[in-house]
Every structure is written in C-alpha cells, then in structure tokens.
Amino acid sequence: MAAKAPAAPPAQPRQVRRIRHQWASVLWSAARTPRGAIGLGLASFVVLIAVIGPFVAPYQSAALVTLAFGKPSGQFLLGGDFLGRDVLSRVLDGGWVLLIMAACATALGIVGGTAAGVSAAYLRGVSDGIIMRAVDVFLSFPQLVFALLLLSLLGPKLWLMTIAVGLSHAPQVARVLRSATLDVSERDFVKAAELQGMRPAKVMRKEILPNLISPLMVEAGLRLTYSIVIIAGLSFLGFGQQPPAANWGTMINENREGLSLNPWAVVVPALLIALLTIGTNTFTDAFARVAIGVDRRPEEAALIDDLGQEAGR
C-alpha cells in the first residue's frame, strides 16, 4: 500500500463520503414521496408515544385504580383493564421495551445475515456450500417456531428473546445479500482490488459492502417490521415481559375476554402495533422504490434469481 500512497489515500475517503451522502439523499427523497411521508409519519407517531409515554402517564401502570373493564370516563380516558388498572397509563408505558427489543433484534439479524451472505457469495466454493446449507436448515424453521424453541429451553428472558428473534432473521438476510453480492462481485472495481492483492476480508468490507447499502437498508426496514410483529406476537403469547409489566402485545391478550365491556383496552394497543408496522413497512416500500427502482421486494427478486440459476445450471 505504501508504494501507491500518493494516489490511494485521498481517493478512498472521498469515495466513501460520496456513497454515504448518496444513501442519505436516497433516504431523504424516499421520505418526500407521498408513501414515504405517510410511512415515516405513522412510525414516528407511534415511536413518539412509546418514548414520551412513560413520562406523561397519569397513573402507575401497575396500580389498581378503577373497576375491572371499567368504561372510559373523564378520569380514566380509556377505561380500566381486566384488573382495574388504567388502560391509558399502560398504553403509554407499554411500547418502549418492544421498540428497543425490535431494534436490537433487527441489528443482530442484519449484521449476522450480511456477514454470512456476503462471505458465501464472495468466497464461493466450499464456504458458499456450507453457509448456504446452514441457511437452508435454519430457514426450515418458521421464525416464530425457532424463537419458541429457544425460549422453551432457556425460559422467557427478554435478552434471550431478542437474540432468538435476531438469529431467526439472519438466514433470510443472508439469502438476499448473497444474491446481491453475486452481482457486485463480478464488477471491474472488485477485480481491480483483487489484482492489487487486497485480502478477501478487506475486499468485502471496502469494495463490496458500500455497494450493497441500498438492498441492505431495504432489508433492514423489512426485518424491523418483522421483528416488531414477532416480538409483539411472542408477548401476546405470554413469553415477553412478565406481569405486571405493561406491554402492548400482552395487553391485547389479557384484556380480550372483556372485549364487549371495554374494547379500548384491546383496540388501542392493537391499533398502535398496526400503525407502527404499517408505518415501517410503507416507508421501507417507498425507500425500495427510490433506491432500487423496483415494484418487487428483494426477497422476491432473490427467489427469481435463484430459480433462474437453478434452470441455467
């Protein structure tokens, strides 16, 4: 590297900065499309409630302050839950853990899946075979079932649930990223870097990864949506935060027997989860349209690619 010092160092950072600038501007232009604006608005609204909520909740979320399934009143705007706790306070208090867990699970799944997918596609041969076989095996478990399997063994701990959900994303991310990497690794600038004797790990990090930002971000958006769905689902099944903690998923389950008495105890948490997932998904869709310019989700595109390869082999 030292011999090429005059040319290489100034070129490298400028290129990276240009790429960073590029995806930031794609993000910005996605937010300005009607779809993107709606998606971002919905998601931000729910995130805001979850973040500010605990500070403005009128009652302790675990305090028994009203009648079981009490009707909404001036004092208790959304009525009471199945034990007579204030629904509004529990709604305000019940989102932030869900959001943090979903964000961590997504990050874990994206990092793990990208490492596996990019290595498989770039290293080819035996590594590809082993990684993709492992991906096939783990793809054979429905995500929720995989998470349940892990939880059944180690007990319902929140950090474990986060890791389980993150791990369950990894094989799908790997599949999509492998397909995208196959494309990029054939380009001339990758060949040029290889001819300069760059080590494979560095080629992947410096040359390939910056060119995968768009599919990566689309994938991250999708996985965030799925993380929310799965984690809320696990909470709904009773494997998330344990009582008396407030949690939107748990609230839906524990209050549904009183649907005809005080529907708000179920409707409001369900609505917030729905708005959140619709928001993240719609924004991801808008981003995919701007960044990749397709109607199709990357997972579907990857499927078609796989099928094409299968037939062309």
Added chain:
Amino acid sequence: MTVVAAPVRSAASRDAHPIARLIRRRLAIGLVTLFLVSVVVFLATEVLPGNAAYAILGHNATPARVRALEIELHLNRGLFDQYWVWISGLFTGKLGNSLANGLPVWGYVEPRIINSAVLVFVTGVIGTLVGVVLGAVAALRRDSWFDHVSSVIVLAVTSLPEFVVAIALIILLSTNVWHVLPAVSLLAPGTYAWNQPELLVLPVATLVVVIVPYIFRMMRASMVEALESDYVEAARLNGVPEWRVVLISALPNAIAPTIQVIGLNFLYLAGGVVIVEYVFNFPGIGQGLVYAVQARDIPVIQFIVLVLAAFYVVMNILTDVIALLATPRRRIAR
C-alpha cells in the same frame, strides 16, 4: 430472466429427462436438509443449554428427580445413542410420553396435526385463488382505480401481525359490531375441524387476509412483466384474440414465479398457525406448541417442531419442482 436463450445442445440435454435429473437433485438436497434439521432440533433440546432435565424441573429440583427424568429422557446415554433412540422412535411411533399430561406424544399430537392440516389447506387454497385472481386483474387494469386502491390496501395489510387481524375480525364479526361467528373455535374432544366448519371461518379468514397480499403483489408484478414481454407483443401482432393472449401467453409465464411465493405462503402458514390457533383456541399443532412451551414439555416440543420443519422442507421441494415444471421456457432453455 427476460431473454429467452436459444436451445443449446449440451451434455445435459442428452439426458432423457433433464427435469427428472433436476428433481432428483432437489430431492437429495431436501433429504439432507431434513436430516440436518432433525439433528438441530435434537441438539437444541437435548444438549445445548445445560441439561433438559434441569430446564424442565427448575434449578432447585432434587437430584433424585433429575436423575429419574434423565433416565426417562435417555439423557444418561451417549449422544449418538440418544439421537438414535429418538429418531427411530419417530418411525416406530414410540415417541415417549408428554411430560405435562403423561399422554403418549403421538396420540396427543396426531389429531392436532390433522386439524392444522385442514386449516392450512383450506387457507392455502382460498388465499391462492383470491391472490392470483386479484393480482392478475390489477395487472390487466394497471393504473386504474382498482389497481391503486388494492395496492394501497395490500401494502397496509402486508405488515399486520396475525393477532391484530384476528382481533379486528373478532371485534367486527363476533363481539362488538356483528355477532355472527363464534370468537373461539373450541372443538369437542374426538371431533375434527370438518365436523364444525363454522368454527373454521374466523381462523381461515385471518390467515387468508395475512397471505393474500404477498401472492397479490407477486402475481401483479410478474403479470405486468409478462404483459410487456416480446412474446405477448408478438402474439398480439399475430392477431391472437386478447383473451387467448392473457390466458395462454401471459398467465402461465406469470404464475411460475408466483408459485414460489405461493409456496412461501404455505411455509409461512406453518408458523402463522401458532398465533392464530392460540387466539381462537383452535386445537391444532400450533396451539399445542404454545402449551408445550409454556409447560416445557420437551418431547412434545421436539416432535411438533420437527413436524413443522419437515412440512417446511417438503413444501419447499414441492414448490421448486412445480415451478420448474410450470415454466415452459425453462424446460427448453436447457
């Protein structure tokens, strides 16, 4: 993907049935995957986190009880021995007893498998038909109001969790707005789902709402692609009537990639039944899994997870094979 390669005579085409060779290859990969899946389930439940006996009994269990349970679960034997006992039990039906209720695992799970199979099958058929038809119509009337409205609805519904859809349907149809359907699908013991079809309506409706968007999106996208292709253009220029162009030229080519997504949705259903069956108290394999996890009933968990994973692998093979068979140009392109 878009360009049709001219038929090339190669070593492969001398084989009498190139498709048969592909299918054989796919089956072999599937069997290997199935074996590895069984190893993963086995290792996860028997070995990974300390000891399953402790996991079941809790850490303050007496040594004698742990010892007794270890013998019942064959944990005192070697790893290969344990795997062999378990996997051969799968084929001989000797799966041991549930730790939660003492019933034989097979007898406990079998009716649940049948109920879930009914649920998945009915949902799959209805969801596929609705998705394919709506997707094709949206593609044919591209940029019409139907296309725009359905695309927006589909985008919103795609991301909804099953339990939110289920709760919405319950509120709408059984508890708050109309009272026309039962909110729970409790089956009398010894009866199966088809004995009381009205109990299937809400679970099926929930799952249909969840899977239709994916099929719709894929069908619309590939139908649009097919309608803009050269062969459709050529057919039109040759004066082929429009209904023939749509049904004979465009539809088969558009369905092939959609088959993969339909397959994916059957796969999704293997996981989706868990929450939906729990919501509606439907006695299927998914509800059984939730109960087993709550009770840490390891033999039942192992078996149900393996059944779901095997279903996954088999569906995967099936969709790949059907997709290969359904694409005329892939058969020729070899």
